[in-house]
Amino acid sequence: MMGLTPRQADCLRVIRERLAQSGVPPTYDEMCLQLGIASKSGVHRLVDALVERGHLRRIPNHARGLALAGEFSAKAEAGLARLEKRTGATRAELIRRAVEEFVARESAAWGSSA
Numbered sequence: 001m002m003g004l005t006p007r008q009a010d011c012l013r014v015i016r017e018r019l020a021q022s023g024v025p026p027t028y029d030e031m032c033l034q035l036g037i038a039s040k041s042g043v044h045r046l047v048d049a050l051v052e053r054g055h056l057r058r059i060p061n062h063a064r065g066l067a068l069a070g071e072f073s074a075k076a077e078a079g080l081a082r083l084e085k086r087t088g089a090t091r092a093e094l095i096r097r098a099v100e101e102f103v104a105r106e107s108a109a110w111g112s113s114a
Contacts, residue, residue: 003053004049004050004053004055005049007035007046008046008049008050008053010035011031011035011043011046011047011050012050012055012056014026014031014034014035015031015050015056015066015068016068018030019067019068024064025064025066025067026064027064028040028043028044028047031043031046047066054069054070055068055069056068056069057069080094080095
């Protein structure tokens with residue numbers, strides 16, 4: 001991940017705080033107010049830069065479709081913790097198995113090899 005400008009760091013802080021508080025990112029209007037930016041296009045440029053630098057990811061077809069990159073949802077985290085406890089497998093092993101199973105199902109569904 002690349003370094004951030006002070007403005008980008010402020011934007012990321014606002015998004016992180018809102019996600020921690022309510023589980024959903026702020027709207028562009030809310031970010032404008034909190035960051036003191038006059039237009040949504042300015043916030044859009046900041047968000048684009050954060051996505052480009054690997055700090056955020058977009059969730060297509062969702063309102064407020066932003067998430068912190070590299071972080072699972074609380075539901076996924078809880079599920080992984082339960083599976084780790086139940087199976088004794090590590091987080092990395094559980095993720096590897098899930099990906100292998102997904103690839104196997106997709107390959108079978110499409111009649112191709114991985």
